[in-house]
Structure formats: structure tokens, C-alpha cells
Amino acid sequence: MDLRAWQLQDGLGPWTGLGHRDRLPGRPRPVAPAIAASRSGAGVPGGGRRRAGAEIRSGRSGGRHPLPGAGGARGLGAVPARAMGRRRTARRLRTRRPNADQSVGRSAVLQPGLLHRPDAHRRGRQSDPRLRRRAPVAGGKDRSRARCQRLCHAIQHGRGIRPAFQGDDAMKAPRVGIIGIGQSQFKARRSDANYPELVREAVTLAMGDSGRSLDEIEAVVYSLAPDALLGIGNAERLGVDAVGARNKRFMRINTGGSTGISSLAAAHSHIAAGACELVLVAGADKVGECGDSQTILNKIWDPTYERSLPLGTITMLAMSAIRYMHKYGMTQEDMARIVVKNRAHAALNPNAHLRAPTSIDEVMHSRMIAWPIKLFDACPQSSGGCAMVLASEDYIRRNGLEAVWITGVGHSSESYYIGDRMGIGYSADHADAQALGEACSRAYKMAGVTDPVRQIDTAELYSPFSNTEFHAIEAAGLAPLGQSPRMLREEGCFQIGGRNPVNPSGGVLCANAIAVTAMVRVAEAALQVWGRAGAHQVKGAQRAIASGNGGDHQFFGAMVVEA
Structure with a gap:
């Protein structure tokens, strides 16, 4: 089963959790069967979203429609979502209005882990740098340089060598x-x-x-x-x-x-x-x-607040001398x-x-x-x-x-x-x-x-x-x-x-x-x-x-x- 068929079977359109950012305003919107069925007879146009006990503006006509109850795919109940072969509970988030065809204050559904998945528009790179895996380094010399960099930083900030590296084979600080x-x-x-x-x-x-x-x-x-x-x-x-x-x-x-x-x-x-x-x-x-x-050196001072005092390289240190004398x-x-x-x-x-x-x-x-x-x-x-x-x-x-x-x-x-x-x-x-x-x-x-x-x-x-x-x-x-x-x-x-x-x-x-x-x-x-x-x-x-x-x-x- 391809990805598109899997999404439709599970009631999730390709826009789920993305705030309609994958579509340009005015294009026809695909409606998943589960969502379409929940809307039948409810009087909600395709551009709307359900929210319990409230009114919501349609994305197409701009009219308001009463939403009785809390039923439907967008009600208070959690929407099941499939991610990485497991079923999880979708999280409800309040989102801003990213496009002209989305109402302000609309409730959106996010699939867990969606923000950490590869973005199709970024050639599969992870969107969260914390989740990126370090690429394998070819050659022992490059690995040694990386270790030296980490060790230099640790020593300069007083952390020294980790206990795991101590002993006869401990990595020495590069001199x-x-x-x-x-x-x-x-x-x-x-x-x-x-x-x-x-x-x-x-x-x-x-x-x-x-x-x-x-x-x-x-x-x-x-x-x-x-x-x-x-x-x-x-x-x-x-x-x-x-x-x-x-x-x-x-x-x-x-x-x-x-x-x-x-x-x-x-x-x-x-x-x-x-x-x-x-x-x-x-x-x-x-x-x-x-x-x-x-004249050149005195240009380092702020022209508005300091240079007109006059403050210069000599007068600055003369003030320091006076303070040292006093103290x-x-x-x-x-x-x-x-x-x-x-x-x-x-x-x-x-x-x-x-x-x-x-x-x-x-x-x-x-x-x-x-x-x-x-x-x-x-x-x-x-x-x-x-x-x-x-x-x-x-x-x-x-x-x-x-x-x-x-x-x-x-x-x-x-x-x-x-x-x-x-x-x-x-x-x-x-x-x-x-x-x-x-x-x-x-x-x-x-x-x-x-x-x-x-x-x-x-x-x-x-x-x-x-x-x-x-x-x-x-x-x-x-x-x-x-x-x-x-x-x-x-x-x-x-x-x-x-x-x-x-x-x-x-x-x-x-x-x-x-x-x-x-x-x-x-x-x-x-x-x-x-x-x-x-x-x-x-x-x-x-x-x-x-x-x-x-x-x-x-x-x-x-x-x-x-x-």
C-alpha cells in the first residue's frame, strides 16, 4: 500500500498537522473519507473544522456555522494516528494562521514526532538538529582531530580529561x-x-x-x-x-x-x-x-556620549590612575x-x-x-x-x-x-x-x-x-x-x-x-x-x-x- 492510500485509509489527509502549508490558497482540497463522513448532514462546508460548542468561519465562504456537540473527527476525542508503524494519540495544538484560507484560532491535529521527521522540501534532512546523527568520519586522522578539538575545549574550561580516558592510554592534550x-x-x-x-x-x-x-x-x-x-x-x-x-x-x-x-x-x-x-x-x-x-585612536569612542568629554586613550587611563591613587x-x-x-x-x-x-x-x-x-x-x-x-x-x-x-x-x-x-x-x-x-x-x-x-x-x-x-x-x-x-x-x-x-x-x-x-x-x-x-x-x-x-x-x- 502506498503512502497516499495509507493516509486515506486511516482518515488522515496529507495536510494533517501541517496547517495547510502544503497547498496554495484556492486549490481544491482533498477530503479524507473518514472526515467527509463525519461532516455529512452537519452543514459544514469542506473548508471548515469542527470545534465543540462554538462557531467557526468557513475557509471558503467566510460564513459562520453552528457546531452542535462535540462529535466528528475534529471533536474533543483524540484522533488516532499511525507513525512509524505504531498507533499513537494525536496532540491538539492551537496554531497561528499560516495561510489566507485557514481561520484564526482553528484547532489543528499534529501527529507525534511529525516535526522531527524529514521535511520533503529539505531533501530528507532532519528538521531538529538534536536528532541528526553525526556522519561517519573516514580516516583515523580526522577522528583524532575531532577528539583533539573536544579535549582542547574541555581543558581550557577546566574540565580536564574524562575518567574513561585516564590511565596509561589516556589521550594527552595536544601541545x-x-x-x-x-x-x-x-x-x-x-x-x-x-x-x-x-x-x-x-x-x-x-x-x-x-x-x-x-x-x-x-x-x-x-x-x-x-x-x-x-x-x-x-x-x-x-x-x-x-x-x-x-x-x-x-x-x-x-x-x-x-x-x-x-x-x-x-x-x-x-x-x-x-x-x-x-x-x-x-x-x-x-x-x-x-x-x-x-586623533585616529580616539575615534574608538562613542561620538555622542563619550568622545566630546573629551575621552581618549590617555584620559581614560588617567582616570584609572586617579582611582588607583584614591583607593x-x-x-x-x-x-x-x-x-x-x-x-x-x-x-x-x-x-x-x-x-x-x-x-x-x-x-x-x-x-x-x-x-x-x-x-x-x-x-x-x-x-x-x-x-x-x-x-x-x-x-x-x-x-x-x-x-x-x-x-x-x-x-x-x-x-x-x-x-x-x-x-x-x-x-x-x-x-x-x-x-x-x-x-x-x-x-x-x-x-x-x-x-x-x-x-x-x-x-x-x-x-x-x-x-x-x-x-x-x-x-x-x-x-x-x-x-x-x-x-x-x-x-x-x-x-x-x-x-x-x-x-x-x-x-x-x-x-x-x-x-x-x-x-x-x-x-x-x-x-x-x-x-x-x-x-x-x-x-x-x-x-x-x-x-x-x-x-x-x-x-x-x-x-x-x-x-
């Missing part, structure tokens, strides 16, 4: 290693190289460091912050050839100042998910050559000590932009920009590039390469409007980098770090102004809230040779090519645990954390790197 690092020298101007050449310079250094060729690279993640600084829209197009990305996977990342660390996180995901084995991350910027970077007692001299420390570190780093040592007195007498931030408290406008090569553990082992490992990745974001970040009952405070702290906590959790003071040997923290380094130190768990100024002043904890050296490269206060500034933080952290930092090497460093901040301190990222 991603850094095998090549390239940095150009950062200067105010690089008139000797245009933008693509600056990118290529960093890429050449990184590829030489890794011992790989561009032909082996499977994907490129391009780090480019506001391209208005270059005066070219979508400037990543210029970089495709510079990074050897023709006919390869290519994506551009932009999260403001945190772009570099966000790009590395994207590359890490490419490899950890099993999509690629060798990924290049690269970028460059010419902030020092744009003419007026502050924890930081002084301008404490801010100056950060500058002196970082300049002393930068003097040991040949790639730093500002390498001249300074003193507290010089910082205090530099030009005021936005109280309490002075000229020496602010980062420079730098031009330069950075590139890094990431690879899977399997690739590194097969080729006998040296590497350091990315063991923790964490990110967090904030609301666009600064005032909204404080929340109800001051859940967030401008004196505390709460979102950065969340990003660091997630990276620590993934890396298995429970006591940062003891387990972190050095840190490269994104601190574009002197006061923001105190926020970052505390967010990274290297000091209690409000205590980092005192610890620097009395104990020298964050200098090279101290308990937890912070920014041994000189940090953002001494080099700031925005598109790659956060990438440089990870690169410098990797060089430290690799033992290749040169004159600014922290003795015995085995584990480091790096961070990045972006936008109006809206996007935050953190990465743990280990030898």
Missing part, C-alpha cells in the same frame, strides 16, 4: 610549540622600509630562526590593528605576498592593542584543533609615521619608578625603541599630558614588525626541532561603555583590571598554574602607561591588590634580579608598534624561557606569562609559555 621568532628593530620611523617590507623583514627573521621555509607554512594569521594608522584601508591585502600567503589559509585579526596576542591565540587554535601543523603569525605597524596617532595610595613617584625600571631593562634590549636610562626626577619634570600622566609615563609611537612560527608537537618531534610550549591561553572582554563596566554595586572598579585578571586566571587554569608568585618566573605584561603596570601585575596574581607600588618601592620585586621580574625587555613603555605590541610580549616571554634573551635574560626562567590589552581597555588576552 603547540613556538619554533621561530623574528623582531625588527623598533624606531620612531623606518624610512628605509615601506609597510610590506617591514612585515617581510620580521617574517624572514622568524623563518630563519625556525629553519623552515615559507612553502611549508599551511596558514597565516595576520596581525593588524587600526589600519587607519597606515593610511590604507584593509592594509592586510598588502601583506599577503610579504608573508607568502598566496593559495593558503589567511585571516586578519584586529582587537586593538591586544591584536598580537589574539592572533597567536587564533594560530594556536588552528594547530590544537588539528587543522594545520605549521602556522605563521606576522604583522607590522608604522605608528610613528602616521602624523597624529591620537590604594599610589603616588606619582611610584609611577616614575616603573618608568625608571623599564628604561633600565630596555637599555639591555637591542630591539627597544626608547633605550636611554632616566631618573625619577626627569620623569616628574616631563610635560604633563593628562594628570597624573606625564610624557615619560606614556608609551612611544613606534614602527616595526614581529613574526612567530607555531607548530604542532607531532611536527616538532618528527623534524627534531627545538621549541618552547604554549601551555595556557585565556581571553576576556569588557562592555563598550566605560561607565557600564562598574556594574551594580561596583562589581568592577576602574582601579582594578578585573577582565585582565579573568584572562590570566583562564590561562593559568589551562596551564595548571595555581600559585603564580612561585610558579611564574617572569612576566611580559602589556602596560602602555606607567600606572597600568601596577594593574597588570596584580591582575596576573604577582601581587595583592594595591600592594605592587609598595613592593616595587621597598623590595624591588619586579626588576631583573627580583622575585618576579616584570617586562625585562622594557615593555610597551619602550616600544609600541600597536599591531604587534602584544605579540612582542609573547615573543619576549618565549625568548626568556628559551634562554635566548641575551643581556636582559632572567636567570633560570622556565615559565612566563604574557598579556595584551585592546581597544578602550575592552579586550584582554593572556598566554603562559614554558620551556
Whole structure:
């Protein structure tokens, strides 16, 4: 018996439970024998439906007809329906009016499970995604990649490996290693190289460091912050050839100042998910050559409610400094000590932009920009590039390469409007980098770090102004809230040779090519645990954390790197 005959025998037309969606208005309607018999003598035209104790409008004539009693196929009794070879009880639902020929408020009958059956208009696909079966995967490599994806997600969210997988044969977390690092020298101007050449310079250094060729690279993640600084829209197009990305996977990342660390996180995901084995991350910027970077950067603020205050990247962090002073007692001299420390570190780093040592007195007498931030408290406008090569553990082992490992990745974001970040009952405070702290906590959790003071040997923290380094130190768990100024002043904890050296490269206060500034933080952290930092090497460093901040301190990222 075919489907049509089966439906008619059971008293079910092809439209049952579909609200007449299978027919266009005005077409003749087929009437099943059981329904037609129930209507005989009742005075109900073919377009109507019975409803006990009520009147109903005919779908054809628009007239109303009294419906005595509750008899008939559409009465209160359940309509038997056959589904998948079994008889079930139909469910009654109140439906909307999908077509012009159906009365409003009409009672419809649905066959159980009908919505979960294949739809004829969708080529047999299941309408409910929860009921779709996963297609069989051909090849063990693809199945392994799928397992790696699930495991990465579980580990990053603190769930670890399921007990069923524990033991000698337990599936290990996929590791991603850094095998090549390239940095150009950062200067105010690089008139000797245009933008693509600056990118290529960093890429050449990184590829030489890794011992790989561009032909082996499977994907490129391009780090480019506001391209208005270059005066070219979508400037990543210029970089495709510079990074050897023709006919390869290519994506551009932009999260403001945190772009570099966000790009590395994207590359890490490419490899950890099993999509690629060798990924290049690269970028460059010419902030020092744009003419007026502050005018460009200040466009990130809301033009109606914030920009006219005036609110900008400097005034925003000046307000944060004032709040920190009020809450924890930081002084301008404490801010100056950060500058002196970082300049002393930068003097040991040949790639730093500002390498001249300074003193507290010089910082205090530099030009005021936005109280309490002075000229020496602010980062420079730098031009330069950075590139890094990431690879899977399997690739590194097969080729006998040296590497350091990315063991923790964490990110967090904030609301666009600064005032909204404080929340109800001051859940967030401008004196505390709460979102950065969340990003660091997630990276620590993934890396298995429970006591940062003891387990972190050095840190490269994104601190574009002197006061923001105190926020970052505390967010990274290297000091209690409000205590980092005192610890620097009395104990020298964050200098090279101290308990937890912070920014041994000189940090953002001494080099700031925005598109790659956060990438440089990870690169410098990797060089430290690799033992290749040169004159600014922290003795015995085995584990480091790096961070990045972006936008109006809206996007935050953190990465743990280990030898």
C-alpha cells in the first residue's frame, strides 16, 4: 500500500498537522473519507473544522456555522494516528494562521514526532538538529582531530580529561610549540622600509630562526590593528605576498592593542584543533609615521556620549590612575619608578625603541599630558614588525626541532561603555583590571598554574602607561591588590634580579608598534624561557606569562609559555 492510500485509509489527509502549508490558497482540497463522513448532514462546508460548542468561519465562504456537540473527527476525542508503524494519540495544538484560507484560532491535529521527521522540501534532512546523527568520519586522522578539538575545549574550561580516558592510554592534550621568532628593530620611523617590507623583514627573521621555509607554512594569521594608522584601508591585502600567503589559509585579526596576542591565540587554535601543523603569525605597524596617532585612536569612542568629554586613550587611563591613587595610595613617584625600571631593562634590549636610562626626577619634570600622566609615563609611537612560527608537537618531534610550549591561553572582554563596566554595586572598579585578571586566571587554569608568585618566573605584561603596570601585575596574581607600588618601592620585586621580574625587555613603555605590541610580549616571554634573551635574560626562567590589552581597555588576552 502506498503512502497516499495509507493516509486515506486511516482518515488522515496529507495536510494533517501541517496547517495547510502544503497547498496554495484556492486549490481544491482533498477530503479524507473518514472526515467527509463525519461532516455529512452537519452543514459544514469542506473548508471548515469542527470545534465543540462554538462557531467557526468557513475557509471558503467566510460564513459562520453552528457546531452542535462535540462529535466528528475534529471533536474533543483524540484522533488516532499511525507513525512509524505504531498507533499513537494525536496532540491538539492551537496554531497561528499560516495561510489566507485557514481561520484564526482553528484547532489543528499534529501527529507525534511529525516535526522531527524529514521535511520533503529539505531533501530528507532532519528538521531538529538534536536528532541528526553525526556522519561517519573516514580516516583515523580526522577522528583524532575531532577528539583533539573536544579535549582542547574541555581543558581550557577546566574540565580536564574524562575518567574513561585516564590511565596509561589516556589521550594527552595536544601541545603547540613556538619554533621561530623574528623582531625588527623598533624606531620612531623606518624610512628605509615601506609597510610590506617591514612585515617581510620580521617574517624572514622568524623563518630563519625556525629553519623552515615559507612553502611549508599551511596558514597565516595576520596581525593588524587600526589600519587607519597606515593610511590604507584593509592594509592586510598588502601583506599577503610579504608573508607568502598566496593559495593558503589567511585571516586578519584586529582587537586593538591586544591584536598580537589574539592572533597567536587564533594560530594556536588552528594547530590544537588539528587543522594545520605549521602556522605563521606576522604583522607590522608604522605608528610613528602616521602624523597624529591620537586623533585616529580616539575615534574608538562613542561620538555622542563619550568622545566630546573629551575621552581618549590617555584620559581614560588617567582616570584609572586617579582611582588607583584614591583607593590604594599610589603616588606619582611610584609611577616614575616603573618608568625608571623599564628604561633600565630596555637599555639591555637591542630591539627597544626608547633605550636611554632616566631618573625619577626627569620623569616628574616631563610635560604633563593628562594628570597624573606625564610624557615619560606614556608609551612611544613606534614602527616595526614581529613574526612567530607555531607548530604542532607531532611536527616538532618528527623534524627534531627545538621549541618552547604554549601551555595556557585565556581571553576576556569588557562592555563598550566605560561607565557600564562598574556594574551594580561596583562589581568592577576602574582601579582594578578585573577582565585582565579573568584572562590570566583562564590561562593559568589551562596551564595548571595555581600559585603564580612561585610558579611564574617572569612576566611580559602589556602596560602602555606607567600606572597600568601596577594593574597588570596584580591582575596576573604577582601581587595583592594595591600592594605592587609598595613592593616595587621597598623590595624591588619586579626588576631583573627580583622575585618576579616584570617586562625585562622594557615593555610597551619602550616600544609600541600597536599591531604587534602584544605579540612582542609573547615573543619576549618565549625568548626568556628559551634562554635566548641575551643581556636582559632572567636567570633560570622556565615559565612566563604574557598579556595584551585592546581597544578602550575592552579586550584582554593572556598566554603562559614554558620551556
